[in-house]
Structures are given as structure tokens and as C-alpha cells.
Amino acid sequence: MRWTVDEPATLDFDGVVALKATLIAGSVSVLASDDRPSVLVGDVEGPPLVVGHEAGMLTITHERLWEGVLTWLRTHRARAAITVTVPRDCPVTLNLVSADAVITGMTARTSIRSGAGDVTLDGVTGAIDANTVSGAIEAQGLDGRVSFTSVSGDLALAGGxxxxxxxxxxxGRIAADVDLAGGGRIEVNTVSGEVALRIPESAGAQVALHSAAGRIETSFPELGREERAVTRSVTGKLGDGSGRLSVNTVSGGVALLGRAGDGGAGAFDPGMEK
Structure with missing residues (x-):
């Protein structure tokens, strides 16, 4: 079935097995729910939205999408505010130009592609793939396999x-305060973005931190430091060395901090101002 929506409306569905939404501007919230799946459209400006539901696949996009993109570039009048409730094990794919996104409680694969919009992830687990150009990504309580990519947007991860x-x-700057699962891996690469990581003091990992021009700071005294003409490095083993933590930057600073084992992961101030 297919609906064209140009004003506030609510649509309910018998079942949803996957969600794919494309939005130019405005906002989209995807919420895990045990109730009947639904789409709540709070506002539409510019091209109408087209909502489709076929064989359990729920799709949301703008009518005449590329015409809408051109309209938005000229006038910024192509936006909508959407709230979607789906089962928590529903795979989610979002393609966003300038829209903001909030995703909470999902457990299947989550994939986000965003230009300038900001993305918030809360309690999302499973495979997570989030990419932005200039929008920020903020997340808390993530578990599983996480991939973040951005050009100039900041990435912040607390908990999980x-x-x-x-x-x-x-x-973009990267800040993460997380627990490392046994044998877990953290791999961070930036050009000029600063990196601040905090892990439990009891974590086990092989550590390799490298920066060509930025300074490297760590609260782990067991790690060795080496400075050469073209690079600075801090390497060594923490605990049983079962995991891996690597950071590579060109000119960004790097901070690796320890957190007491009885403290929960959360927001922190890495103190990386130059």
C-alpha cells in the first residue's frame, strides 16, 4: 500500500520487518516499541511525503525526491517531522540530507547516512553504521559492533x-568512554581531529597510539613512549592484552584515560584544549 501525506497524520501498520526512510530536512525519530508499528507525521513543508508498506517493508521518502532536494537548496522549504515506532528487532536504514535523527532501543542492524544533520543514538545494540559529513553523532549505551565515519562532524560515545x-x-573530534568486551577492538583514525578515549583501568588491550604532530597523553604508566622526528608514539600492553586499541592521527592530539572499575562509563572532559 502507498500513502501520500502533505499534512499531519498518523498511519498504523499490521507488521513491519524493515524500515527505510529518506528525509531532506526536519527530523525523524525511530523508537523501539512493542505496540503496533506506526508513522506519526507532525509537519510537512514542501513536497509531500510518500509512505509505502509492502511485504512488511516500511518506506518513507519525499515525493519527487530530487526536485525536493533542489527546492531545499534554493529555499530550504522541503522538510518534515516524523516519528516512527517499530519492533526493536527491525533493521533501520536512514538517508538524510540535513535532517536530524534520534534512534532509541533498536537491536537489529542500524545504518545512517547523513549530510549536515545531527544523529543521536540511545540504547541501540547490534551492528551500527553511522556516517555524516558535517553533522555530529552522539550516542550512549551502545553495545556490539559500531562504525562511525565523519568528515568534520564530532563523534561522542558514552557507555556501552x-x-x-x-x-x-x-x-571532527572523537570522544568515547566505553567498556571493552573481552577481545574487543577500538580503531580510530583522524587527520586533524582530536581523540579522547576512556576505558576501565582493568581493561586488557594491546595499545598503539600514533600522531605525527599532535601530543599524546595517557594515564596508564605501563605504556611506553617514543618520540621521533616525524612521529610520536605510545605503545604497550594493558592487563592480559586480549583486546586491541589503536589511534592514528596526523596533527590531532590523543588522550587515553583510565576509569576506576566501579565507575560507570559516561560523559567526561578530556581536557584536550591546545
Missing amino acids: DIDTLAARTVS
């Missing part, structure tokens, strides 16, 4: 038991 965290930016 991470199996794999792969984070890449050009100039």
Missing part, C-alpha cells in the same frame, strides 16, 4: 560494552 569500535574523521 563494545566488541568493535571503528571511528574515522578528517577534522
